[in-house]
Each structure stands twice: as structure tokens, then as C-alpha cells.
Amino acid sequence: MPGLRQGRTMTLISATGLSVRHGGQLALSGVEFAISAGEIVTIVGPNGSGKSTLIRALIGLEHAASGQVMRRAGLQIGYVPQRLHIDATLPLNVRRFLSLPRRVSDTAAAAALARTGVEGLERRQMAALSGGQFQRVLLARALLARPAILILDEPTQGLDQPGIAAFYRLLAEIRAETGCAVLLVSHDLHVVMSASDRVICLNGHICCEGAPRVVSAAPEYRALFGLGTGGTMALYQHVHDHDHESGPEHGPEHGHHRSHDHDHPHGHEAHHAG
Secondary structure, eight states: OOOEEETTEEEEEEEEEEEEEETTEEEEEEEEEEEETTOEEEEEOOTTSSHHHHHHHHTTSSOOSEEEEEEOTTOOEEEEOSOOOOOTTSOOBHHHHHTSSSOOOHHHHHHHHHHTTOTTOTTSBGGGOOHHHHHHHHHHHHHTTOOSEEEEESTTTTOOHHHHHHHHHHHHHHHHHHOOEEEEEOSOHHHHHHHOSEEEEESSSEEEEEOHHHHTTSHHHHHHHOSGGGGTTGGGTOOOOOOOOOOTTSOTEEOOOOOOOOOOOOOBTTBOOO
16 A cells, blocks of 8 residues: 655545444444644544544554545554453563563563653553553553554543643653654543644544644634633533534634533543552
8 A cells, every 4th residue: 555645744544435334323424534644633522423433443443334544554553442451360460561462572661661651560460550550551562563653542541630641741752752643532622732733523523623723712612612621621511413514624724613412431441540
């Protein structure tokens, strides 16, 4: 598959007219998407809006009912899933986990743990890690693939506010050091708007998309996310009462008024808050 270019920037992954079905239900419809080298893109939206489905389709874990996904030839992806259940009775320490499925050297493992701020945890049992430690170990494992893109599905679930802020700072540092792109699903709107190059609101299709500085100043964004607490909680509160078409015209320089109704569980199957 040939490499794709968008202007002068190398496109790592793109989707054209992407639709995905789960049984008889349409989970995603007509999604147009692209992410370029070095870009940080965040996907937000209500529960059941297809955020995880989109992520999985982009990396080849979901089958497209229509449309297509293209990935740059030889693309290395570092993936951190939304949930990873570790059986507390399974004797699996951090060092062994980092060598799944491919063995890595002790030196490489130690360097990855140090880079993500959890050095010295090699002998700790995975099931005994705090939430913050668990997420940083998952990120360390993803970095061992030397990825051109990091893909993270709600990586800060179960973390407190300082833990969330620290995790996003770490992602920004890694992007600055390595030049890798970052694609993530998040509910942390206050951090997303300052940490992302582009934000996509998804609800089965792309409702709105834009550069944060443009979207955050638009009346449509303010109607969608509100003004209180910098929009942090507004995503949990607004009511989805519209019927609209999706399509590529919802480009990166425009915010579109949309509203949603949803409920968000908090927590993580694999760990507790840290």
C-alpha cells in the first residue's frame, strides 16, 4: 500500500466513507478521517457514539461495512486499549508483560519504564499497580514498538485530575521528542482543548471537527460544550436532539452546534484510581 500525502505532510492513516456495522446496527457512518505525522488528534463524544469502533477500524481490528481505511506502508502503531483486564490470580509482573508478545531486552524495558515515569517497577505484579502506574506501563509497552503513531483509547479513565494532567504532559513530551503522531479518545475536555492540534466530535458520524483554537472561540462550540469549568463537564450534560448529515464538509476550521445525551461510567476493569 503506497504512502499517502496530504499537502507536504505524510498521512499515516486515513479513512474514506467509512461505515461499520455491529450486527444489524450501524455503529459508524460515512466517516472521513486522516491523521498526519506529528499531529495530536483527540476524539470526543458520548458513550455508544462509535469512538472505540473508529479506533479499532483504523488499526484493522474492526471490519468496514463500506468505505476504506488506508495506512502508510510499514506503519508502526503503538496501541493502548480502553480496557485490559489482568486477572489478579495470574502471576504476571511488569517485566514479563513488556515482553508480550515479542521479547524485549532488559535495557529497552528499563528505558521505556523510565521514560514513562515508572522506573524500577519491573518486578511489581501488574494486578498490584495503581491506575496511574498501570496506564504508564501500558504506554511504555506501546513505545517499545518505536511507533510512528500512538493510539490511546481513553487512557486516563480512573485517574484523578493531577494524574490526568501529568499523563497528557507526558504524551506531549513524547510527541515532541519522537515526532510520533498521537490519536486518542478522551473525556477530559479541559485538557484536550489545550493539548490537541485537532478535536473531532463523534456520534456515529463526525458531528464537528476543528483546530481547538478555532472551535473553542466559535459560538457553535460554546453551545455544544458550555462555558462553565472551561467545558469540562458540559459533554456530560447536553442533550442530543438533532438529525443531521455527516460528511467531509465538516472540516477542521469549523465548529458545528450539536447536542448529546449520555451517561459515563468511570473506572477501569484492570485497575483502580491512582
